[in-house]
Amino acid sequence: xxxxxxxxxxxxxxxxxxxxxxxxxxxxxxxxxxxxxxxxxxxxxxxxxxxxxxxxxxxxxxxxxxxxxxxxxxxxxxxxxxxxxxxxxxxxxxxxxxxxxxxxxxxxxxxxxxxxxxxxxxxxxxxxxxxxxxxxxxxxxxxxxxxxxxxxxxxxxxxxxxxxxxxxxxxxxxxxxxxxxxxxxxxxxxxxxxxxxxxxxxxxxxxxxxxxxxxxxxxxxxxxxxxxxxxxxxxxxxxxxxxxxx
Amino acid sequence: xxxxxxxxxxxxxxxxxxxxxxxxxxxxxxxxxxxxxxxxxxxxxxxxxxxxxxxxxxxxxxxxxxxxxxxxxxxxxxxxxxxxxxxxxxxxxxxxxxxxxxxxxxxxxxxxxxxxxxxxxxxxxxxxxxxxxxxxxxxxxxxxxxxxxxxxxxxxxxxxxxxxxxxxxxxxxxxxxxxxxxxxxxxxxxxxxxxxxxxxxxxxxxxxxxxxxxxxxxxxxxxxxxxxxxxxxxxxxxxxxxxxxxxxxxxxxxxxxxxxxxx
Ligand SMILES: Nc1ncnc2c1ncn2[C@@H]1O[C@H](COP(=O)(O)OP(=O)(O)O)[C@@H](O)[C@H]1O
Ligand SMILES: [Mg+2]
Numbered sequence: 061x062x063x064x065x066x067x068x069x070x071x072x073x074x075x076x077x078x079x080x081x082x083x084x085x086x087x088x089x090x091x092x093x094x095x096x097x098x099x100x101x102x103x104x105x106x107x108x109x110x111x112x113x114x115x116x117x118x119x120x121x122x123x124x125x126x127x128x129x130x131x132x133x134x135x136x137x138x139x140x141x142x143x144x145x146x147x148x149x150x151x152x153x154x155x156x157x158x159x160x161x162x163x164x165x166x167x168x169x170x171x172x173x174x175x176x177x178x179x180x181x182x183x184x185x186x187x188x189x190x191x192x193x194x195x196x197x198x199x200x201x202x203x204x205x206x207x208x209x210x211x212x213x214x215x216x217x218x219x220x221x222x223x224x225x226x227x228x229x230x231x232x233x234x235x236x237x238x239x240x241x242x243x244x245x246x247x248x249x250x251x252x253x254x255x256x257x258x259x260x261x262x263x264x265x266x267x268x269x270x271x272x273x274x275x276x277x278x279x280x281x282x283x284x285x286x287x288x289x290x291x292x293x294x295x296x297x298x299x300x301x302x303x304x305x306x
Numbered sequence: 307x308x309x310x311x312x313x314x315x316x317x318x319x320x321x322x323x324x325x326x327x328x329x330x331x332x333x334x335x336x337x338x339x340x341x342x343x344x345x346x347x348x349x350x351x352x353x354x355x356x357x358x359x360x361x362x363x364x365x366x367x368x369x370x371x372x373x374x375x376x377x378x379x380x381x382x383x384x385x386x387x388x389x390x391x392x393x394x395x396x397x398x399x400x401x402x403x404x405x406x407x408x409x410x411x412x413x414x415x416x417x418x419x420x421x422x423x424x425x426x427x428x429x430x431x432x433x434x435x436x437x438x439x440x441x442x443x444x445x446x447x448x449x450x451x452x453x454x455x456x457x458x459x460x461x462x463x464x465x466x467x468x469x470x471x472x473x474x475x476x477x478x479x480x481x482x483x484x485x486x487x488x489x490x491x492x493x494x495x496x497x498x499x500x501x502x503x504x505x506x507x508x509x510x511x512x513x514x515x516x517x518x519x520x521x522x523x524x525x526x527x528x529x530x531x532x533x534x535x536x537x538x539x540x541x542x543x544x545x546x547x548x549x550x551x552x553x554x555x556x557x558x559x560x561x562x563x564x565x566x567x568x569x
Contacts, residue, residue, distance in 0.1 A: 114467055141473035151468035155486050164482060165472035210468075217472060 062089045065125060065221045065252045066111060072119035073106050073276075080106050082276040083120070088221065093253045095263035095284070098273035099299055104256040107273070108223050111254065112143045125220055141169055144214030144222040148229050150206040152198040152213070158185070159194040162213045170217065177216070184212035188242050204235030208242055221252040228259060260303060264288050272296045344535075351537035355529065359538075362518075363525035364545050370507040370521060373439040375500055378446025385451035387480070390458060400451065407448035413509050416441045420513040434519045438510035446503055453495045457488035490564055497557040501550045522546060 066088040073081035080103045088094050096104050109115040111122055113129050113136050122129045127139035153161050159181050166177035185191050188208040198206055207227055214222060224243065228236045240262050247253055247266050257263055263270050263284055270287040272280045272295075280293045291297050309317065388400035407415065419441040424430055431437035461484050469479035489496075508523030515524060522542045529538025 112471055114471065137470075137473045137475050140471055143471070145468075145471040147464055147468065149462075149464050151462075151464035153465065153468070153483055153487075155490065165469075165474060168478055168482060169473040213472070 062091075064089050065092075066254065067123040068107075068111065068120070070120035071107070071110060071117055071122065073103070073110055073115060074118045080276050081110070081117070084273075084276075084278055086271065086278065086281075088252055088254055090252055091250045092268045093247045093251075093255060093266055094269045094271060095267035096254070096256045096271045096273055097258070097260070097263060097299070098279075099302075102273045103276045104273055105225050108145075108225050108254060108256055111223055112140050112145055114145075137169070141165075141217045142220045144217060144219035146207070146210050146214055146222065146224045146227045148226040150198070150203070150210045150230070152206055152210055154198050156197075157194065158190070158196050158198070158201070158209050161198070161209060162216045165213070166216050180216055181212070184215050185209075187215075187245075188212050189238075202235060203231045204238045207231065207239045211239075211242055211246075215246075221254065222246065224253065224255040224257070226256055226258065228257070258303070260288060260300075272299065274299065346536050346540055348535055348537045351529075351533055351535055352541055354533075355525075355538055355541045359522070359525055359541060359545060363520055363522045363542070364549070366515075366519055367504065367507050367522040367546075367549070369435060370438050370442060370510055371500070371504045373435070374442035374446055374503050374507065377439060377443025378450050378499075378503070379496075381443060381447035382450025382454050383485075385447060386454035386458060389451065389455050404448045404451050407445050408452075410445075412441070412445050412506055413512065415445055416509055416512060419444070434513075434516055437513055438507070438515075438519070442503070442506065442510065445506075446499065449499055449502075450496065453492050453499065454488065456495075457492035458484055460491050461487045493557055493561060493564075497553060501553060504546065504549055504553075 064087040066086070068084055068086040071081050071084040071086075072079070084107055086094070086107075096107065098104055106115055110117045111124065111129075113122075117130055120130065124139060124143055127142070128134055129136065129139055152158075153164070156164060159178060162181035162184060163174070163177040166172045166180060167174065170177075172180070182191065182194065185194055188211055190205060190208055190212070193201060193205065193209070198209070201209065211222075211227075227243065228239050231239065236259070240259060243253070243255070243262070244266050255262070255267070265284075267284045269281060270284045271278055272287055272291070272293070274295050280287055280291060280296045286292075287296065288300065291300065385400040385403060388396040389404070391397055391400075416438070420431070420437050458480075465483055465487065466479055469483040470476070474482070507521055510521055511524035511527070515521065520528070522545055526539040526542030529542075530536055
């Protein structure tokens with residue numbers, strides 16, 4: 061059976077009086093690429109950040125593999141090694157070279173040796189097409205290159221699921237493609253992915269499922285062709301129309 | 307005819323120049339230069355200060371500064387982390403500590419710890435250097451804590467989030483990701499504090515230092531007393547400058563280098 065890697069149920073998140081997530085149920089199976097779309101402020105980032113406890117949910121449960129993250133006794137740091145996260149703003153460590161960015165957590169968290177972690181880092185740099193940049197510092201790279209390093213850094217932990225929060229939104233338009241290409245290759249290799257994106261083309265072509273969120277709830281969810289091509293809900297239709305007018 | 311703004315600004319500037327030149331000329335005319343230079347800078351008295359002003363006085367000033375700085379930095383880091391802690395009593399304690407030691411003059415802290423505590427408890431400072439270094443670093447740590455906290459807060463939030471999302475615990479993320487970046491940011495203010503510390507060591511002489519622990523300022527003052535001439539203090543001031551100027555230059559260079567490396 062294909063048991064889910066991520067299982068979110070009855071998830072609520074409030075920031076003070078702001079009730080941002082209002083009961084989210086979502087499962088991501090192994091190898092699935094779930095794309096989350098929705099208007100700005102609908103809680104997509106908050107949902108993703110609740111999956112690895114960068115935000116603490118105010119209600120409901122989040123499970124990743126055998127880790128019940130919402131359980132107070134859960135070893136969050138250990139669980140997080142299984143959850144890769146890629147941020148809109150890359151968040152590479154500016155005081156470290158590209159290679160060190162990818163090695164530091166392998167060594168300090170997983171306890172890998174310097175040689176093993178460097179070997180793994182080089183393998184991943186080759187995969188994202190940046191082998192020649194291992195000695196560079198983040199500030200010497202373009203946005204697209206930085207984001208590819210960030211993806212390699214997350215992959216170096218051998219995560220079971222990757223979270224992408226608008227990974228291409230901060231990029232110049234001509235650099236979006238190289239990052240989406242890496243993400244697509246990752247999906248093709250069978251990585252389980254939860255992707256918040258405004259790239260409808262990516263959601264349509266790479267997503268195994270599209271989830272439309274609005275006002276802190278999942279409005280509609282299903283195969284890309286249905287949700288994007290023939291949405292059931294009026295809100296989804298309005299959102300897609302507004303996106304396509306741009 | 308009305309003047310334009312630029313003409314008015316220029317007229318004002320010339321006025322300032324003229325006043326300054328007049329003041330300098332007046333000082334030059336009315337001051338007895340021979341007498342003044344004799345009292346301030348007598349060459350045989352200058353040479354008389356050496357080598358002791360370096361081998362003893364400057365050395366002691368350096369000892370107080372270096373250990374005061376190391377102690378202040380270590381404790382300052384600790385108090386900065388406590389101020390940023392999620393544990394309320396830690397925050398409260400650090401904030402109180404910082405306010406107290408920034409609010410009391412160093413001179414008073416020196417006297418309180420150097421004399422007050424021994425008088426009150428009968429306990430004696432085991433080492434005259436310690437008697438100066440401990441109050442100095444306690445006060446320095448209060449200032450440095452605020453500088454370090456500002457540096458830590460200047461590191462973008464995303465850095466901590468990226469480190470945590472890779473499975474690093476809070477202490478490890480702080481130590482390997484946040485604090486190294488924070489220290490790069492605070493090299494300039496921290497150096498200012500080092501320079502201030504060099505100068506602040508001059509207050510330690512109120513503790514009645516022995517001959518062996520005499521610092522630069524005390525050395526200059528004793529020289530003035532024994533020679534009835536200000537030259538020893540002038541020389542001491544020049545030695546202070548010789549310590550502070552290279553430091554600020556060195557840091558300026560390090561900043562330029564860091565900037566170039568991270569570009
Ligand atoms: N750390 C936070 N503190 C307070 N409010 C927040 C915080 N993060 C997000 N929010 C609020 O939660 C809502 C949803 O934000 P977000 O999840 O970023 O939406 P999206 O990613 O869909 O644009 C917004 O109203 C935002 O202001
Ligand atoms: Mg967002």
